[in-house]
Amino acid sequence: MSTSGEKPKAGVGTAVGIAVIVAAIVGAAAGYGTTYLTRSTPAPQTREFYVFPFSLGFNESVTSLPHDVFVPDRIVVYRGDTVVIHFYNTEDEPENHTFTMTAPAAVNADIGMGEHADITFVASTAGIFPYTCTYHLPSMAGNLVVLG
Numbered sequence: 501m502s503t504s505g506e507k508p509k510a511g512v513g514t515a516v517g518i519a520v521i522v523a524a525i526v527g528a529a530a531g532y533g534t535t536y537l538t539r540s541t542p543a544p545q546t547r548e549f550y551v552f553p554f555s556l557g558f559n560e561s562v563t564s565l566p567h568d569v570f571v572p573d574r575i576v577v578y579r580g581d582t583v584v585i586h587f588y589n590t591e592d593e594p595e596n597h598t599f600t601m602t603a604p605a606a607v608n609a610d611i612g613m614g615e616h617a618d619i620t621f622v623a624s625t626a627g628i629f630p631y632t633c634t635y636h637l638p639s640m641a642g643n644l645v646v647l648g
């Protein structure tokens with residue numbers, strides 16, 4: 501214990517500990533940077549998806565929400581891929597559904613019972629892009645995820 505009133509000085513052990521922590525942080529940052537710079541995106545390819553309307557089992561008049569949803573409600577591709585969506589209206593009642601999006605492509609396929617639409621576009625921009633059915637918002641909606 502110091503009796504002179506001076507503050508105790510940091511020892512060699514403390515300095516070594518700090519150096520180890522700093523080295524670990526610098527090493528982790530360098531590793532992350534190297535991984536980021538050398539990452540590769542797969543070559544663009546055509547990816548096909550089959551999309552359907554689906555009715556959930558609840559009474560719309562009770563919830564004030566449409567019981568229709570998309571299956572699937574999430575589509576994931578890489579930037580540059582050609583996306584082919586086969587949109588089928590498989591419902592057994594005369595009701596239209598749309599597959600509508602504004603980006604990365606303007607699409608508005610409106611199909612009746614028993615019909616289908618084939619939609620093709622290039623996912624040229626990375627991001628998350630909503631697709632909706634204009635008749636059954638807000639529940640009938642999904643997202644196209646384009647990885648950059």
Ligand SMILES: [Cu+2]
Nearest residue numbers: 597633635636
């Ligand atoms: Cu719909």
